[in-house]
Amino acid sequence: MDWNFIIFSLVKIAIVVGVVQGLVAYSVLAERKISAWIQDRVGPNRTAPPFAKYLPVLGPLLTRWGMFQPLADGLKFLFKEDFTPAGVKKIYFFLAPAISVIPAMLTVAVIPFGSQIGAQKMVIADLNVGILYTFGIVSMGVYGIVLAGYAANSKYPMFGGIRSSAQMISYEISMGMSVIPLLLIVGNLNLSQIIGWQSSHGWLVLYAPISFVIFMVASFAETNRTPFDLPEAETELVGGYHTEYGSMKFALFFLAEYSNMVASSAMMVTLFFGGWTLPFWGLDHAATSLGMGLVQILVFLVKMLFFMVIFIWVRWMFPRFRYDQLMDLGWRRFLPLALVNILITAVWLWIRS
Amino acid sequence: MEAINNWISCGGVEDVLFYVFAALTLLCGILVIANPFSRNPVTSAMFLVLTIISMSGLFVLLHAFFLGIVQIIVYAGAVMVLFLFVIMLLDLKEELRRKIKMFGLVAGLISVGTVASIFLKSLASVKTDAAPPALEGDTYALGKLLFTQYTLPFEIVSVLLLVAMIGVILLSKKKLE
Numbered sequence: 001m002d003w004n005f006i007i008f009s010l011v012k013i014a015i016v017v018g019v020v021q022g023l024v025a026y027s028v029l030a031e032r033k034i035s036a037w038i039q040d041r042v043g044p045n046r047t048a049p050p051f052a053k054y055l056p057v058l059g060p061l062l063t064r065w066g067m068f069q070p071l072a073d074g075l076k077f078l079f080k081e082d083f084t085p086a087g088v089k090k091i092y093f094f095l096a097p098a099i100s101v102i103p104a105m106l107t108v109a110v111i112p113f114g115s116q117i118g119a120q121k122m123v124i125a126d127l128n129v130g131i132l133y134t135f136g137i138v139s140m141g142v143y144g145i146v147l148a149g150y151a152a153n154s155k156y157p158m159f160g161g162i163r164s165s166a167q168m169i170s171y172e173i174s175m176g177m178s179v180i181p182l183l184l185i186v187g188n189l190n191l192s193q194i195i196g197w198q199s200s201h202g203w204l205v206l207y208a209p210i211s212f213v214i215f216m217v218a219s220f221a222e223t224n225r226t227p228f229d230l231p232e233a234e235t236e237l238v239g240g241y242h243t244e245y246g247s248m249k250f251a252l253f254f255l256a257e258y259s260n261m262v263a264s265s266a267m268m269v270t271l272f273f274g275g276w277t278l279p280f281w282g283l284d285h286a287a288t289s290l291g292m293g294l295v296q297i298l299v300f301l302v303k304m305l306f307f308m309v310i311f312i313w314v315r316w317m318f319p320r321f322r323y324d325q326l327m328d329l330g331w332r333r334f335l336p337l338a339l340v341n342i343l344i345t346a347v348w349l350w351i352r353s
Numbered sequence: 354m355e356a357i358n359n360w361i362s363c364g365g366v367e368d369v370l371f372y373v374f375a376a377l378t379l380l381c382g383i384l385v386i387a388n389p390f391s392r393n394p395v396t397s398a399m400f401l402v403l404t405i406i407s408m409s410g411l412f413v414l415l416h417a418f419f420l421g422i423v424q425i426i427v428y429a430g431a432v433m434v435l436f437l438f439v440i441m442l443l444d445l446k447e448e449l450r451r452k453i454k455m456f457g458l459v460a461g462l463i464s465v466g467t468v469a470s471i472f473l474k475s476l477a478s479v480k481t482d483a484a485p486p487a488l489e490g491d492t493y494a495l496g497k498l499l500f501t502q503y504t505l506p507f508e509i510v511s512v513l514l515l516v517a518m519i520g521v522i523l524l525s526k527k528k529l530e
Contacts, residue, residue, distance in 0.1 A: 132422040
């Protein structure tokens with residue numbers, strides 16, 4: 001560890017956080033556009049800064065695609081009055097949005113988003129317990145929601161917080177269990193090594209499809225997205241845990257939700273779909289040139305965007321679960337299925353060895 | 354520049370981080386039980402979470418990554434969330450009014466004394482010249498030890514947890530068929 005290491009790490013952290021923020025901003029736009037297409041509407045198509053109309057072709061095109069919308073949304077959130085309702089528990093009310101954003105940002109630290117550029121590995125922290133780290137950080141995310149529900153001192157946010165804590169604990173177990181077959185197959189907890197194994201043996205989704213299904217559904221529940229968005233179910237709980245929040249504090253919850261989406265898409269790509277590798281054009285081993293390094297980062301981003309679109313698509317295609325159905329699915333369907341999956345994988349590996 | 358490089362490579366950062374995490378652990382630990390500003394159980398629970406997180410920071414500084422992360426997953430991520438879950442459903446106002454009882458104080462002091470004496474004894478028995486044990490966060494080695502050398506204690510602990518779980522189910526069921 002020396003001076004160089006610190007500088008390069010800081011640069012990588014800055015770039016990754018910046019890219020994740022950009023992805024979050026534009027995934028909100030994507031959410032609005034895709035929902036519009038699904039419901040046969042147009043979506044955001046007219047927000048534009050004054051200079052846009054002077055750009056010849058590009059200006060109207062970008063305006064029609066709504067490319068300036070995230071900017072307007074962000075400015076609106078920043079300049080709205082930061083209102084604190086009477087009777088809230090002040091300290092927790094201010095802490096809760098921060099507590100929910102920080103874990104969401106921390107998860108990306110261990111995810112390898114490319115092989116290497118020059119001598120630098122494209123991962124912020126190459127931990128040898130990478131998967132466990134993400135589970136630990138994800139499990140911290142629940143505090144933001146629970147505290148938001150508690151701090152608001154009103155009944156619907158409280159229901160939201162309590163629902164969320166029960167839901168996230170239940171699905172964390174299925175999620176953790178669903179990853180164990182991968183660890184049995186690969187024999188390593190390091191995410192870079194898992195990608196390495198996949199580049200020589202094929203993507204893990206082919207070896208453990210049940211794991212992938214459980215992991216994906218559990219990550220929908222962990223990110224509080226439809227069909228499992230019971231903590232914020234508008235029709236029952238007004239707005240759930242963020243009913244009493246407004247302006248930038250509300251935007252932080254939004255940010256946390258979409259960052260969690262980015263992080264879980266990245267985890268799915270890394271664990272099941274070979275991360276930055278592609279089985280052809282020599283993209284399956286560490287890059288030797290700058291161009292290859294950049295292409296591999298691009299491959300990772302494209303795979304990740306695919307899962308982001310699935311997240312958004314599912315939200316607008318499926319109705320919300322009832323709470324007892326959610327618990328039933330988590331405890332009585334997925335947990336036994338995950339346990340059987342572990343057993344089958346272990347037996348299969350034992351027979352093959 | 355050279356001086357900073359030297360300081361970093363001699364483990365200066367680790368030293369500073371150790372003191373930061375140790376101070377945080379102690380401070381938050383005290384604030385869990387004796388918070389002068391609030392007697393709110395939720396605040397105590399949140400400080401307990403902070404204590405656990407800073408303690409896992411200490412594990413990471415010892416290169417015991419696995420222990421550090423498991424600490425966070427199990428205690429901060431699961432146990433404390435359930436704690437909060439229960440605390441939030443209780444009537445907190447009664448707890449705020451409760452006075453500290455003499456019996457509780459004496460019992461607490463006795464248990465603290467016992468734990469402290471165990472710690473002091475184990476600290477005294479440490480040989481300072483011995484090489485530090487290999488504590489690298491190697492999950493493979495840890496798993497192997499758990500299933501070979503320490504199988505019996507491991508199994509006993511899991512049976513204990515099972516007994517506790519069955520006990521809770523029995524107690525929480527109002528009517529037994």
